[in-house]
Amino acid sequence: MSNNIIDLKNISVSFDGETIIDDMNLYIRDKEFITFLGPSGCGKTTTLRIIAGFQQPDSGDVIFDGKVINGVPPHKRQLNTIFQRYALFPHLNVYENIAFGLRLKKTPEKEIKEAVTEMLALVNLKGFERRNISSLSGGQQQRVAIARALVVKPRVLLLDEPLGALDLKLRKDMQVELKNIQKRLGITFIYVTHDQEEALSMSDTIVVMDSGVIQQIGTPTDIYNEPKNAFVADFIGESNIIEGVMRADFWVEMAGHKFKCLDKGFGVDEEVDVVVRPEDVDVVPVEEAMISGVVTSTTFKGDYYEIIVEIKGFKWMIESTHNQTVGSTIGLNIIPDAIHIMKKSKYSGLYGDYSSFSEEFDELSDATYEEEDE
Amino acid sequence: MKKKSSLMTHIAGSPYIIWAVLFIIVPLCMVAYYAFTDKSGNFTFDNMLSIGKYTDTIILSIWLGLLATVISLVVAYPLAMIMAAKGPEKQSRMTMLIMLPMWMNFLLRTYSWMTILEDNGLLTTGLNYIVDCLNTLPNVSLDPVHLINTRGAVVLGMVYNFLPYMILPIYTVMLKADRSLVEAAQDLGGNKLDVFRNVTIPLSVPGIVSGFTMVFVPSVSTFFISQKLGGTGTTLIGDIIETQFQTANNFNLGASLSFVLMILIFICLAVMNKFSDDDGGVVI
Numbered sequence: 001m002s003n004n005i006i007d008l009k010n011i012s013v014s015f016d017g018e019t020i021i022d023d024m025n026l027y028i029r030d031k032e033f034i035t036f037l038g039p040s041g042c043g044k045t046t047t048l049r050i051i052a053g054f055q056q057p058d059s060g061d062v063i064f065d066g067k068v069i070n071g072v073p074p075h076k077r078q079l080n081t082i083f084q085r086y087a088l089f090p091h092l093n094v095y096e097n098i099a100f101g102l103r104l105k106k107t108p109e110k111e112i113k114e115a116v117t118e119m120l121a122l123v124n125l126k127g128f129e130r131r132n133i134s135s136l137s138g139g140q141q142q143r144v145a146i147a148r149a150l151v152v153k154p155r156v157l158l159l160d161e162p163l164g165a166l167d168l169k170l171r172k173d174m175q176v177e178l179k180n181i182q183k184r185l186g187i188t189f190i191y192v193t194h195d196q197e198e199a200l201s202m203s204d205t206i207v208v209m210d211s212g213v214i215q216q217i218g219t220p221t222d223i224y225n226e227p228k229n230a231f232v233a234d235f236i237g238e239s240n241i242i243e244g245v246m247r248a249d250f251w252v253e254m255a256g257h258k259f260k261c262l263d264k265g266f267g268v269d270e271e272v273d274v275v276v277r278p279e280d281v282d283v284v285p286v287e288e289a290m291i292s293g294v295v296t297s298t299t300f301k302g303d304y305y306e307i308i309v310e311i312k313g314f315k316w317m318i319e320s321t322h323n324q325t326v327g328s329t330i331g332l333n334i335i336p337d338a339i340h341i342m343k344k345s346k347y348s349g350l351y352g353d354y355s356s357f358s359e360e361f362d363e364l365s366d367a368t369y370e371e372e373d374e
Numbered sequence: 375m376k377k378k379s380s381l382m383t384h385i386a387g388s389p390y391i392i393w394a395v396l397f398i399i400v401p402l403c404m405v406a407y408y409a410f411t412d413k414s415g416n417f418t419f420d421n422m423l424s425i426g427k428y429t430d431t432i433i434l435s436i437w438l439g440l441l442a443t444v445i446s447l448v449v450a451y452p453l454a455m456i457m458a459a460k461g462p463e464k465q466s467r468m469t470m471l472i473m474l475p476m477w478m479n480f481l482l483r484t485y486s487w488m489t490i491l492e493d494n495g496l497l498t499t500g501l502n503y504i505v506d507c508l509n510t511l512p513n514v515s516l517d518p519v520h521l522i523n524t525r526g527a528v529v530l531g532m533v534y535n536f537l538p539y540m541i542l543p544i545y546t547v548m549l550k551a552d553r554s555l556v557e558a559a560q561d562l563g564g565n566k567l568d569v570f571r572n573v574t575i576p577l578s579v580p581g582i583v584s585g586f587t588m589v590f591v592p593s594v595s596t597f598f599i600s601q602k603l604g605g606t607g608t609t610l611i612g613d614i615i616e617t618q619f620q621t622a623n624n625f626n627l628g629a630s631l632s633f634v635l636m637i638l639i640f641i642c643l644a645v646m647n648k649f650s651d652d653d654g655g656v657v658i
């Protein structure tokens with residue numbers, strides 16, 4: 001039945017009595033690009049380590065190609081890892097680093113040379129054979145790590161935030177390169193990141209995680225357009241998450257207005273979370289508007305303005321190509337297609353309000369800063 | 375070894391220069407001065423030429439020092455590995471245990487070994503009891519064990535006294551080594567032995583080199599251990615140098631012996647460094 005290469009069944013892990021992975025179930029299809037996405041500390045690396053065999057689950061099964069491989073040590077698994085900090089061997093040069101896996105397999109010297117040369121070409125590092133690892137830039141080290149893992153022809157490549165240490169421009173280039181390599185070689189990539197943009201642009205499937213629990217699995221479009229709960233909606237892109245009440249199928253009431261929507265199957269008068277993406281809100285004259293509010297701040301973002309509007313005590317973020325004056329009242333319209341209804345969850349009320357916008361922003365930039373520091 | 379550049383940068387920091395001149399350069403010059411002068415201060419090669427008759431002693435010293443260093447390495451390496459693999463709490467406890475004997479006086483430690491190794495000491499008596507038992511078996515006839523005043527006892531004394539200097543640098547390097555390197559090697563298909571050979575050992579080379587230096591140098595030039603545990607049969611170069619200064623009152627010969635010993639040690643370490651590639655990073 002399956003073209004699944006890896007199945008995780010009821011995996012749980014705890015460290016020092018603290019549950020890190022909680023009853024995880026997941027299947028990974030052969031040749032797909034799957035991404036684990038989640039905030040720092042949510043258990044992404046731990047999940048990878050379970051798949052690679054560096055971490056034994058407390059309970060549950062890891063299945064590879066239909067066989068349970070729980071006790072199989074890492075060196076006997078047909079998968080390779082790009083470590084969060086590359087883990088290149090400092091005592092070996094570029095050539096020897098890449099040749100490492102082949103040497104262990106006692107490959108003839110001639111084949112090693114061919115394979116290493118081919119890999120260096122693949123990752124655009126021709127002529128770097130004799131270079132010392134410490135003399136390479138972050139991006140170059142990263143590519144050596146990729147070459148070192150790919151040269152042994154794994155069926156699955158695990159990548160733990162491989163682009164985390166690179167600057168934005170290089171990161172974008174490497175995203176494209178990685179995606180190309182994956183398509184060209186036709187191997188399964190299991191990718192870890194906490195950068196939602198990266199996840200959206202590269203993946204076939206995204207697994208959104210929080211505190212050791214999978215929140216949603218789906219294609220990038222699904223995840224973006226139909227987030228399952230407030231956590232996912234907030235983590236993937238910007239969202240306004242407003243408390244609403246389903247008055248009937250296709251009718252939701254929020255911010256004091258009844259909106260037409262495309263969702264049904266909720267109980268009458270059931271309380272729900274409503275997601276509206278900032279780019280889906282239209283600014284219109286107040287007299288034609290469904291709802292209206294006071295502009296509290298605007299920020300120029302290059303190709304659009306980010307405008308915070310207060311409506312009935314709740315701050316919305318909207319994106320518009322036209323700027324608005326702070327303090328003025330503007331009208332807003334939302335078409336049915338732009339409204340997404342979610343059931344209440346433990347994350348309700350925690351995310352999606354831009355009242356604390358500036359604080360949140362500070363936190364965010366701190367986090368990025370730390371990340372680059374590593 | 376980028377001695378030059380590091381020296382250049384240090385020239386800027388004058389405290390270092392003052393320190394170096396006071397404690398390294400001046401003593402070295404004094405050793406050299408005494409080595410190449412006679413009693414009345416005239417330049418001479420006589421001291422150097424008379425060293426020839428101590429060749430055997432010098433060779434014996436280097437040989438025993440080398441033996442002690444290699445044995446220390448063999449003992450220390452697995453110990454350091456075990457320590458580095460433990461949790462932080464156990465680590466500090468084990469480091470403590472290794473340091474503990476060093477807090478005791480060096481003389482005291484060596485005297486204790488004297489009593490242990492004596493002909494009617496604890497160890498010898500015990501071993502001889504076993505020998506006697508074995509001798510009751512048919513076709514077995516072993517000589518009684520004699521430990522004190524042998525070369526073996528001297529090497530034992532060196533290993534015992536200097537072992538911590540081998541363990542600690544190796545342990546430190548292993549502790550600093552990135553654990554993910556071991557995982558990367560496993561990931562690429564390496565079993566335990568492969569990982570040990572191709573990652574653990576090469577990465578610990580700097581520790582081995584400095585441990586080697588720190589055990590070899592004092593072992594070669596020791597005099598007390600050989601006097602107490604080696605008896606009259608095992609006179610080392612350190613003993614002879616000591617005699618020149620303490621009893622023979624021939625500073626010039628003593629200085630020239632030290633001078634030659636220094637050069638020989640330097641050559642040994644240079645060879646050692648050569649073998650361990652260029653990233654040994656040992657400062658002598």
Ligand SMILES: Nc1ncnc2c1ncn2[C@@H]1O[C@H](COP(=O)(O)OP(=O)(O)OP(=O)(O)O)[C@@H](O)[C@H]1O
Binds near residue numbers: 016038042043045194
């Ligand atoms: N060996 C360990 N012992 C104890 N706790 C651990 C261990 N490894 C991981 N943890 C804990 O497990 C949690 C998940 O860690 P994990 O490394 O999987 O996070 P992550 O999602 O990869 O985060 P990041 O994005 O920061 O890399 C963290 O709270 C971490 O402190």
Ligand SMILES: [Mg+2]
Binds near residue numbers: 044046160
């Ligand atoms: Mg991680």
